[in-house]
Structures are given as C-alpha cells and as structure tokens.
Amino acid sequence: MTTPALRGALSRWTSEVVAGIFVGSVSARVRDQLWRAVTETVGDGAAVLVHPAPTEQGYSVRTAGTRRRVPEDFDGLTLIRMRAAATAKEMQSRS
Known part of the structure; x- marks a missing residue:
C-alpha cells in the first residue's frame, strides 16, 4: 500500500493510471529519487520499476519489497522467474 506522502511524491511526477500503478x-535523477522513496517505504509489499536503458530489450527492471520477483539476466535478456503453478490449497486460501 502506498503511503499518502509517497503517493503525493509520485503524483507530482507521474500519472496514477490504476490504483497503485x-x-x-x-529524468534519471528524478526516477532514482522516486525509486529511493519507494524502496524505503515498500516494506512487506512489492514494487517494480521499468525504465528505458541501453540494453538489447531497451529497458531495465528493478524490484523491491519482500514479495518481489527478482529479474534475472539470461544471455543479456532480463527475464522474471515465475513460481510453479499454485497448489489447490494455495488457490483456496486466496479465495
């Protein structure tokens, strides 16, 4: 969950297209300052930053938070490792 202070900082520089997105x-300077604020407040949540970069894909991915999925380099491509399909018990607990 985004704190009111963080939401205000993000809203000054970006548009909230969907709740929390x-x-x-x-600029790179503003991006890095905003990301620093996000990483300091994310706590048990998850945050993802995708920004232009001089890579084969044309972008870079950063993640933060305890529930994050860590981007992995695979022969120069950034991939996100997904967990195996959820078990029936896990799916029931989400309902």
Missing part, C-alpha cells in the same frame, strides 16, 4: 517519463 504510476506511469511517467522523468
């Missing part, structure tokens, strides 16, 4: 085009 912020999109914008900012």
